[in-house]
């Protein structure tokens with residue numbers, strides 16, 4: 001009893017809460033695989049759509065399967081008018097993660113999953129429309145423009161997002177970085193948002209409810225929201241020396257440094273080295289002499305002082321910034337990617353379901369006698 005209490009009080013860390021064939025995280029202190037494929041190989045060679053297919057359909061697609069899958073996703077990019085109307089009501093100062101949550105939920109109202117035989121089509125529709133949902137709202141709220149989300153030039157989901165955001169086809173480099181980023185964020189075993197999706201799925205709820213709940217979990221700064229918090233941090237510093245002094249002060253005051261540390265990895269987050277390389281390339285492209293060196297110094301200081309390493313979020317901040325992406329849209333990009341992992345977990349849960357319902361150790365008062373209202377203090 002006492003042991004169980006200690007464990008549940010500590011965020012269920014180290015407890016096995018189910019089975020998955022989708023992903024391994026940090027098996028050797030580091031390392032990340034999707035259905036047995038190393039994320040480093042996937043990030044170097046695959047397209048995000050290929051990885052989504054792998055997660056959702058169980059195998060890497062051959063060329064004709066990939067072509068057909070991409071064509072299907074491309075054909076699903078239009079937004080229903082009723083969804084556009086809802087997005088147009090959301091204020092400019094709303095948090096874009098709230099927009100994603102509402103957008104997903106509204107899509108579920110308009111195109112409800114009536115039974116699980118529809119799940120693949122509903123999932124593909126979410127993959128195809130999420131970049132459109134966030135950019136439609138963003139451009140309408142900030143510029144008063146109603147963008148056409150259905151007829152963009154880019155084939156890829158990452159390219160589509162940049163094209164809709166900036167109103168022009170992205171460079172090859174930027175489309176490639178978005179592709180890598182979406183691959184890195186696609187799946188991560190029983191992280192908080194995925195676990196949320198699985199708990200919801202275990203009640204036999206619909207796919208939009210599972211994903212809407214997961215978006216809510218991802219929003220927090222201890223999870224997906226850390227990429228935005230990391231951007232706010234590095235933007236405070238003008239030089240690596242300032243960054244070092246600033247971080248030392250924060251550590252002394254026992255403040256959390258966003259973008260560092262991990263619940264599972266003990267040595268490093270393998271996604272960091274990959275996105276860091278791309279951030280460096282982008283820094284060169286834009287002639288940055290501040291944000292990238294500041295980020296590198298933060299990494300050095302955190303390792304030297306605390307043996308804490310950058311997680312996937314830290315160098316994503318500078319990489320996204322160099323591509324002209326507003327900070328508040330960083331976490332919605334995570335959603336565009338992770339919907340593939342969430343949905344794959346929902347499918348896996350449904351295929352072998354039992355309602356997820358753990359127990360709690362009771363820590364409240366023992367029996368209390370009923371008190372009539374006039375006798376209460």
Ligand SMILES: CC(=O)SCCNC(=O)CCNC(=O)[C@H](O)C(C)(C)COP(=O)(O)OP(=O)(O)OC[C@H]1O[C@@H](n2cnc3c(N)ncnc32)[C@H](O)[C@@H]1OP(=O)(O)O
Nearest residue numbers: 221222223224226255256257258259260261262263311312
């Ligand atoms: C894609 C993702 O979602 S990755 C995670 C993104 N989140 C962040 O970057 C937020 C910052 N990081 C954190 O808050 C944590 O490291 C988490 C939430 C990721 C993991 O939390 P936990 O598993 O509870 O951390 P863990 O048990 O390893 O912490 C060990 C110690 O390091 C400290 N620590 C961990 N991360 C940090 C950090 N980023 N900054 C300062 N100290 C930290 C903890 O406070 C704890 O100290 P204590 O023993 O004195 O209490």
Ligand SMILES: O=C([O-])CC(=O)C(=O)O
Nearest residue numbers: 187188190191192263312
């Ligand atoms: O696994 C976790 O706890 C958080 C994480 O890195 C992710 O979801 O990508």
